[in-house]
Amino acid sequence: MAKSAMARHMEPGAAKARSSKTLKLGEHQAVENALPDLDRVIHERMRLGIVSALAVNESLTFNELKKLLQTTDGNLSVHARRLEEAHYVECTKSFEGRMPRTEYKLTAAGKKAFERYLDHMEALIQAMRDGK
Numbered sequence: 001m002a003k004s005a006m007a008r009h010m011e012p013g014a015a016k017a018r019s020s021k022t023l024k025l026g027e028h029q030a031v032e033n034a035l036p037d038l039d040r041v042i043h044e045r046m047r048l049g050i051v052s053a054l055a056v057n058e059s060l061t062f063n064e065l066k067k068l069l070q071t072t073d074g075n076l077s078v079h080a081r082r083l084e085e086a087h088y089v090e091c092t093k094s095f096e097g098r099m100p101r102t103e104y105k106l107t108a109a110g111k112k113a114f115e116r117y118l119d120h121m122e123a124l125i126q127a128m129r130d131g132k
Contacts, residue, residue: 041086042117046071046079051088051114054106062102080104088113 042051049069053060060068066076083089088110092103106114 038120039113039117041082041088042113044079046075047083048117050076050079050083050104051106051110051117054089054104055111055114059103059105062104065104083110086110086113 042048046069050065053065053068062073062076062080065080066073069076080089080091084091086109087107090105090107092105094101094103
């Protein structure tokens with residue numbers, strides 16, 4: 001009778017084969033120690049989306065960002081505010097007629113932080129490729 005997929009998965013040899021494809025504890029530690037910590041403000045998915053969009057656009061309105069990132073008003077507001085508090089994003093509020101307009105722009109500090117973040121990610125990718 002054939003073994004079930006679950007039984008094969010639980011065999012000692014299967015566990016050994018799986019572990020050889022993963023980083024060993026020492027290798028993982030070496031990668032972590034070799035790279036500076038990623039910027040936790042930018043690293044969150046929605047904030048990374050905002051910063052990335054602003055890096056390739058001079059500025060974007062709230063509604064443009066909301067549509068681009070396919071998110072809700074509240075979610076965008078919370079993450080944009082966190083980027084403002086870190087001085088990575090500048091927010092300008094105005095009116096077009098009677099309609100409020102909120103516009104976001106990446107600051108010089110935001111551009112520098114994003115470049116640093118990308119450098120860290122590139123270093124991590126290279127370290128992982130070099131480890132093969």
